[in-house]
Amino acid sequence: MTVLLxxxxxxxALLSFWMVTKRKLxxxxxxxxxxxxxxxxxxxxHFVGDTELHLTFNRLQQxxxxxxxxxxxxxxxxxxxxxxHAKEVLLKKGKIFGGRPRMVTTDLLTRNGKDxxxxxxxxxxxxxxxxxxxxxxxxxxxxxxxxxIICEEAASLCENLTATQDSPLDMGxxxxxxxxxxxxxxxxxxxxxxxxxxxxxxxxxxxxxxxTVGKHSIVDIFPWLQIFPNKDLVLxxxxxxxxxxxxxxxxxxxxxxFSKDSVNDLMDTLLKAKQNNDNNNSxxxxxxxxxDDHLLMTVADIFGAGVETTTTVLKxxxxxxxxxxxxxxxxxxxxxxxxGFNRHPLLNDRQxxxxxxxxxxxxLRIRPVAPLLIPHEAxxxxxxxxxxxxxxxxxVINLWSIHxxxxxxxxxxxxxxxxxxxEDGNRIxxxxxxxxxxxxxxxxxxxxALAKMELFLFLxxxxxxxxxxxxxxxxLPEPEGKFGVxxxxxxxxxxxxxxxxxxxxx
Ligand code: STR
Numbered sequence: 001m002t003v004l005l006x007x008x009x010x011x012x013a014l015l016s017f018w019m020v021t022k023r024k025l026x027x028x029x030x031x032x033x034x035x036x037x038x039x040x041x042x043x044x045x046h047f048v049g050d051t052e053l054h055l056t057f058n059r060l061q062q063x064x065x066x067x068x069x070x071x072x073x074x075x076x077x078x079x080x081x082x083x084x085h086a087k088e089v090l091l092k093k094g095k096i097f098g099g100r101p102r103m104v105t106t107d108l109l110t111r112n113g114k115d116x117x118x119x120x121x122x123x124x125x126x127x128x129x130x131x132x133x134x135x136x137x138x139x140x141x142x143x144x145x146x147x148x149i150i151c152e153e154a155a156s157l158c159e160n161l162t163a164t165q166d167s168p169l170d171m172g173x174x175x176x177x178x179x180x181x182x183x184x185x186x187x188x189x190x191x192x193x194x195x196x197x198x199x200x201x202x203x204x205x206x207x208x209x210x211x212t213v214g215k216h217s218i219v220d221i222f223p224w225l226q227i228f229p230n231k232d233l234v235l236x237x238x239x240x241x242x243x244x245x246x247x248x249x250x251x252x253x254x255x256x257x258f259s260k261d262s263v264n265d266l267m268d269t270l271l272k273a274k275q276n277n278d279n280n281n282s283x284x285x286x287x288x289x290x291x292d293d294h295l296l297m298t299v300a301d302i303f304g305a306g307v308e309t310t311t312t313v314l315k316x317x318x319x320x321x322x323x324x325x326x327x328x329x330x331x332x333x334x335x336x337x338x339x340g341f342n343r344h345p346l347l348n349d350r351q352x353x354x355x356x357x358x359x360x361x362x363x364l365r366i367r368p369v370a371p372l373l374i375p376h377e378a379x380x381x382x383x384x385x386x387x388x389x390x391x392x393x394x395x396v397i398n399l400w401s402i403h404x405x406x407x408x409x410x411x412x413x414x415x416x417x418x419x420x421x422x423e424d425g426n427r428i429x430x431x432x433x434x435x436x437x438x439x440x441x442x443x444x445x446x447x448x449a450l451a452k453m454e455l456f457l458f459l460x461x462x463x464x465x466x467x468x469x470x471x472x473x474x475x476l477p478e479p480e481g482k483f484g485v486x487x488x489x490x491x492x493x494x495x496x497x498x499x500x501x502x503x504x505x506x
Pocket of ligand 1: 117205206209210213300301302303304305308309369370373374485486
């Protein structure tokens with residue numbers, strides 16, 4: 001009996017101890033304020049019929065503050081809407097938040113994360129990033145080669161615009177063609193002629209991928225829904241198949257022709273790295289191997305990112321120039337004065353064309369390419385500001401909110417390149433630290449330098465020769481983007497008129 005009583009007493013003591021410690025522990029978890037949520041569907045009722053997630057996340061700040069949490073189905077997600085917290089996540093605690101949540105659509109696109117952008121944080125990922133980084137430096141940023149390639153493409157872009165002069169034209173396609181050829185040179189040491197059927201195939205599958213991948217669509221939230229027919233997944237599978245076919249052809253050719261003494265493009269660089277790695281698995285952990293799949297997915301990433309992002313920004317640029325002809329005129333005046341009509345623009349001119357540079361920066365602010373970046377994942381229990389963040393939380397950086405923060409930007413909805421210039425018209429890097437068009441930290445964009453070169457040269461070449469306007473009978477396109485893995489530009493037609501000084505000479 002006494003033994004029984006003793007055991008009972010012990011159990012009671014343990015129970016009360018457990019309850020006290022639990023109560024004590026509980027307030028220790030100071031998670032960000034959460035949107036109401038239901039079992040299974042989580043907070044999804046807030047997003048019913050919502051297509052522009054970045055705008056909804058921005059609006060929700062009014063009620064829940066700039067840092068809040070929610071449940072995307074059963075996934076715990078934290079949304080960051082101000083730059084202090086964003087910099088803590090990306091820079092100060094970059095490694096801790098360096099993970100990526102797995103998603104059905106991105107897994108399909110990247111053969112379960114064998115690429116760079118959507119891959120988990122690992123030594124393999126670090127090696128892939130390093131290889132691409134050094135290849136970009138070798139072929140491009142460090143040398144004159146890339147400038148030459150971009151200028152050649154800019155010249156044929158201008159030729160095409162001259163040929164279709166004054167008739168309504170979808171400039172998007174011309175710009176995509178030019179940008180694709182730059183990335184093609186870089187990745188495969190090849191380019192597309194006008195009307196190449198392979199280019200058309202690529203255009204089509206890229207569009208399908210952009211429309212279906214990584215936008216928190218229903219199968220990404222409820223992976224078990226894959227077992228049912230799903231329109232988006234069918235399209236994505238078809239597009240990935242088309243992409244793979246194209247990639248495999250290029251890969252096979254490169255393998256066949258490979259010689260380690262003549263490395264001409266990114267694909268060669270990767271093949272060489274694989275050879276070195278096969279010989280002495282230098283940087284990788286035991287059991288890790290740089291496979292053909294890794295090489296293919298890396299090139300696919302760079303190709304897809306290189307084409308989609310730069311063309312999107314160029315299209316936004318053109319759209320804003322149509323809305324603000326006075327901005328276009330100012331850029332042209334600057335070009336006329338600093339470059340003139342006897343030679344084409346060069347990268348060296350960038351420092352003398354602050355207004356064009358400021359316009360590009362303003363476009364990147366007002367319409368960020370990736371309005372929610374790519375979601376991050378906390379690899380361990382951590383914190384943001386004064387709030388606790390559990391391991392495995394998805395962290396979404398709302399770049400849209402950061403670029404439209406009224407505390408940081410004067411009339412953020414207004415397009416005003418002048419905000420990036422001082423009173424004398426000299427370029428200032430950024431008037432507010434609340435500006436991260438290329439992200440930051442360990443996952444920062446790998447192509448920032450390449451993108452800036454292309455944006456500058458393509459716009460400088462085009463505006464030196466042409467004035468862009470709305471064709472008669474067409475209306476101004478609304479500057480409303482469509483949310484996705486990139487913020488998509490509406491389709492519109494442009495009239496490109498050769499400027500007076502260029503008439504008669506080519
Ligand atoms: C575009 C379509 C395609 O064919 C391949 C890719 C893979 C890389 C993606 C790219 C996409 C869209 C833009 C991304 C890029 C990686 C980095 C870039 C998401 C889906 C941005 O973060 C903006």
